[in-house]
Amino acid sequence: MSGDRIRGAFAGLAVGDAVGWPAGRHRSALHAPWSRRLHRELDAFAEEHRVTTLPVPFALNQPVAPLALGPSDDAEWLAWTALTIDRPRAAAFRELREHSKDLRARISVATALDNLARGVEPPASGHDNPHHFDDAAAVRAVAFGALGRDPAEDARVTNAGDGVLGALAMAAAVAAAVATGSAGQAVEAALAVLPDDTAIGHNARLAIETARAAGDPFAAVPALDAALLDHVYSYAVGAAQTVPVALALAEVAGGALGRAVPAAACLAPLADSAPALTGAITGACGGFEAIPEGWTASARTLAGCCLPHLAGTDLIELTEELV
């Protein structure tokens, strides 16, 4: 049973990753650079001409496969984490940097790789980092949590503060979900590692309270937007927002992926990672077999849009070897 839940955590993350609108933008990285330049020009065109027809990722003279529904950055980083989980973490990142010069990564990870290259070791590599608070480590922590391992060493390579706490919380939630199948216990385990006096701890309790008051994942969307998102900063991958939303929606959905993940995708600014984190927790709660087959079929094959060497890798087959 727990093997099914471990697979559920991985597949659930990939499904949530595919659900969010940024997935198409990440996957369009597989197209020629001029194609994305044209996209930027269409954005400027809409502004210049005051037309409300907004561009979406498109395939002019390019293969259409990357733009089909599918997983993107988060699923690839999760797969890489699972494949390298036995390596010392700083060494794993160094090896990745050497072997994959053309990788794409979050600001926190890109900065950490620069830090490692200039001799700034963990935990400073994750701390001396303008995006130390993001959820890159929280995504990778799904692998650690599903396999019952401690994500801290990995998290500290690229993150600090709320970014590390987000990883600890996700690992705790996924581990509890794999062990018990209960979203309530997953949330309880996560809250136990989130101090009240941190932004992520404050927001997690606020989000859970907000979602409970709304009583339903979809009903909670506007209240979560009002309570948690400040709409000020230019990026919305802060662990103090995405992890609390994932915990709250997983709980109020009673661990049902099909109810929690779509609601997470509705919080548009958080749609890059909150649906993925929500999918990981609820995927673990319900197990792999409970995820609609159409979704797992669409989300299991990695595109290689961030980590090119993983193109074509089947995430679920990879998971089978770990279970």
Place this chain on the structure above:
Amino acid sequence: MTSRAAVTRPEAATHRDRARGCLLGLAAGDALGAPAENLTPAEIRRRWGRLTEIERGGTDDTEYAIFASSQLVRHGHALTSADVAAAYRAEVLPRITGPMRGAGFSELGTVEALRRGLEPPMTGLVHQHGWSDGLAMRAAPYGIFCPGDPAEAARLVEEDGRVSQSGEGVLGGRAVAGAVAAAMAGLPPREVVAAALSVVPEDSWTARAVTRAVTVVDQARQDRPAGHDPSSAQVRPGDAREPDDAEAALVEALHEAVVVRHYPWTDVAPEAVALALAAYLAGDGDVEASVTFAVSLGRDADTIGAIAGAVAGAGRGEGGVPARWAARIGPVAGTCLPVVAGRHVLTVADELTAAANHHRPTPEAGDDSRVSADAVPETGAGDDRADLPAPPPADRETGPRTGARADGPGGGSRTAKGQ
């Protein structure tokens, strides 16, 4: 540190003179750096050679420093984060109608947190830009208020900082307040930088960045014969000479040492503070040399210039700030913070001097009589803030007005996109 005040330069010995030099230096650095913000050093060299003349008014750095000063004058050493949050609620939030001009992410994030009813330190923790240089840019008044006492200056600035910043954003403010406090006691540049480092944990991004930057400056010194420091060459008004190769190499080395490459915003506190203190060291504490080199670094050039100017100005006093720069500094427009409109940094400096003496149990002999004689009236007609000493009336009418930053879309952000 107070005992070190014995080494003060005679011509810059009074608290009032240093306070005026500090805030004038801050305002001048802010104004000089404004057009260079977010430009690459190469682009700055292409446009100006060395940027030596103030082209436009100051920005948020000056206005927020004035706002911070008013908190200090009001509350002194008893200042708490709750006092600062109350001031935001009473004096900043009600005046925001439409765009919050000149606000960086940390300022607007703080406003949103306050509007949600949060209290410090959560107001500084909950938004995602707590490590910006928004506190470092307004930290100088805390150093003025605590001459020779970097630890107390750092403690006080942290009370302010916990409202809007977290982590390294608070540490950047502590470092600048500590540096100014040491410079206010007349310490030489290297000891001023040591004072900045003394009030931040060794195991911090700020300490590591400052240390790396200092090493780069030292290395440049070793590579050049004495008397030929790249940035301490005398610069004359209007001199748009091409900076030499050694200076360009120093700029490049400083960027390599502390600048975050894969991040589009430039107002990262550890970076701005390290670059500013490096410029101050490279300029050997001279206001003009330090500030012109600071703004040649680009990035958050107005804030880097403001910090370098504040520290150097505290060390050299009002006379150390080039007269042609001082002539360009008028009352602020209040574009970013309407509550400070019409206030002049020199008036504010005098108020801080008066307040520092008022709040000090045992005022230093010699300094006190001078300061008391110069102290401004406690209240004044025409000033609607009865709890603040009023500026002399002429302050509001004379001198070129400091036009704070433009307010067009994006143009009002002190964190406009980097290179």
